[in-house]
Amino acid sequence: MSRQTKFVLSEDRIPRAWYNIAADLPVPPPPPLNPGTGQPIGPADLAPIFPMELIRQVVSTEREIGIPDPILDAYALYRPSPLYRAHRLEAALDTPAHIYYKYEGGSPSGSHKPNTALAQAYYNKAEGVTRLATETGAGQWGSALAFAGAVFGLEVKVYMVRASYDQKPYRRNLMETYGAQIVPSPSPDTEYGRRVLAETPDHTGSLGIAISVAIEDTVTHPGTKYSLGSVFDFVLLHQTVIGQETILQMEMAGEEPEVIIGCAGGGSNFAGLSFPWLGRTFRGGRTYRVIAAEPEAAPSLTRGTYAYDFGDTAQMTPLVKMHTLGHDFVPEPIHAGGLRYHGMSPLVSLLKEHGHIEARAVHQTATFEAGVRFARTEGILPAPEPTHAIKVAIDEALRAKAEGRPTVILFNLCGHGHFDLAAYERYLAGALEDYEFPAEAVAAALERVPVVAG
Numbered sequence: 001m002s003r004q005t006k007f008v009l010s011e012d013r014i015p016r017a018w019y020n021i022a023a024d025l026p027v028p029p030p031p032p033l034n035p036g037t038g039q040p041i042g043p044a045d046l047a048p049i050f051p052m053e054l055i056r057q058v059v060s061t062e063r064e065i066g067i068p069d070p071i072l073d074a075y076a077l078y079r080p081s082p083l084y085r086a087h088r089l090e091a092a093l094d095t096p097a098h099i100y101y102k103y104e105g106g107s108p109s110g111s112h113k114p115n116t117a118l119a120q121a122y123y124n125k126a127e128g129v130t131r132l133a134t135e136t137g138a139g140q141w142g143s144a145l146a147f148a149g150a151v152f153g154l155e156v157k158v159y160m161v162r163a164s165y166d167q168k169p170y171r172r173n174l175m176e177t178y179g180a181q182i183v184p185s186p187s188p189d190t191e192y193g194r195r196v197l198a199e200t201p202d203h204t205g206s207l208g209i210a211i212s213v214a215i216e217d218t219v220t221h222p223g224t225k226y227s228l229g230s231v232f233d234f235v236l237l238h239q240t241v242i243g244q245e246t247i248l249q250m251e252m253a254g255e256e257p258e259v260i261i262g263c264a265g266g267g268s269n270f271a272g273l274s275f276p277w278l279g280r281t282f283r284g285g286r287t288y289r290v291i292a293a294e295p296e297a298a299p300s301l302t303r304g305t306y307a308y309d310f311g312d313t314a315q316m317t318p319l320v321k322m323h324t325l326g327h328d329f330v331p332e333p334i335h336a337g338g339l340r341y342h343g344m345s346p347l348v349s350l351l352k353e354h355g356h357i358e359a360r361a362v363h364q365t366a367t368f369e370a371g372v373r374f375a376r377t378e379g380i381l382p383a384p385e386p387t388h389a390i391k392v393a394i395d396e397a398l399r400a401k402a403e404g405r406p407t408v409i410l411f412n413l414c415g416h417g418h419f420d421l422a423a424y425e426r427y428l429a430g431a432l433e434d435y436e437f438p439a440e441a442v443a444a445a446l447e448r449v450p451v452v453a454g
């Protein structure tokens with residue numbers, strides 16, 4: 001065999017600590033604010049919805065946060081995940097670029113999401129919580145938390161964004177098989193859901209609405225805490241096992257990436273891959289071009305405003321400084337349900353604001369074209385979310401070809417698309433639509449963003 005395709009680490013190379021970028025950030029992140037007082041929130045504000053250990057992780061500035069053994073044991077079901085060199089895609093593109101992808105779709109639930117689901121379920125269980133409430137956009141997060149609930153013995157209730165609930169019914173079966181309870185969002189199960197349905201009975205839902213109802217469920221059910229699959233600092237922290245493994249695997253391959261790419265909905269897989277590399281830069285190492293790929297239909301990083309806003313539609317979360325399209329903006333029902341979010345992680349937003357990362361928005365049809373091209377060369381059917389990263393990786397590889405310049409590209413293939421076949425069917429039938437950036441709807445939503453100094 002003349003070439004190596006997979007770079008595989010043995011089980012004892014699973015990272016023993018998560019990497020906390022707060023230790024290396026060149027500028028401190030603006031604090032989350034209590035919307036009532038306008039003052040920075042403290043642990044007491046978060047204690048009703050999160051266990052103490054996760055709150056401690058959010059305020060920690062330690063560079064390494066040790067991973068408890070029960071979580072490592074569960075990680076061993078699928079970690080370390082493989083790094084692939086995309087020889088066949090490179091050949092099809094006839095590019096001098098070397099393309100590598102980290103494959104997180106081999107986890108039990110099919111994406112990177114168990115990296116934090118297992119951690120959140122573990123800490124909740126350790127602090128006596130019996131039930132978790134959450135939202136899910138693509139269904140990947142709900143599946144991951146349902147799996148983690150089964151691993152650590154917790155009840156799980158999932159509010160699934162209506163558009164995804166209708167697009168992929170088998171995700172519901174998977175979550176129920178793990179033992180979770182699923183309802184579409186908006187649903188009549190909560191006061192806020194009933195209000196939204198009264199106004200718009202056929203509402204397609206959004207992550208912003210589903211977060212509101214999951215928080216309402218949490219505070220109205222004793223023994224319940226809230227769990228979330230993205231955006232919040234501790235979620236990004238738990239995902240850094242991805243990037244840490246790629247540092248070892250790129251060493252095995254004898255190369256260093258020039259360009260690092262991830263799709264970004266709330267920012268967690270993007271951060272999980274890129275933060276350990278960016279940390280090396282911040283500690284005086286070389287710089288990388290780090291690119292977040294997002295949908296044209298919800299382009300928070302490329303078209304949003306960097307401002308304090310709510311993470312959810314009903315204004316139940318703290319105010320966080322982030323790139324936002326406005327908390328009540330409802331993105332069109334694109335098939336990349338995990339990217340249909342009005343905001344972006346505050347940490348990712350901060351890095352974009354200070355020029356440490358780039359962002360690029362892409363249309364849905366172009367991403368599926370890239371996904372099909374990838375499936376036909378590399379064999380893996382990607383979830384609609386990482387097809388955004390694939391599209392940007394292909395564009396970068398073609399640019400290298402046009403410039404006659406070799407480069408090394410690393411991207412995150414954060415989930416498989418086996419539950420997304422209805423979307424592929426529509427693409428293959430030529431029935432998939434692109435949505436123009438809804439400038440007027442965003443302008444109207446931005447007018448409702450609270451005015452906060454700072």
Ligand SMILES: Cc1ncc(COP(=O)(O)O)c(C=O)c1O
Pocket residue numbers: 111112137138139140141229230231263264265266267268269270337338339383385386414415416
């Ligand atoms: C496969 C997949 N990729 C990406 C995302 C977007 O989330 P994040 O930006 O936090 O990785 C989701 C969210 O549901 C997802 O399921």
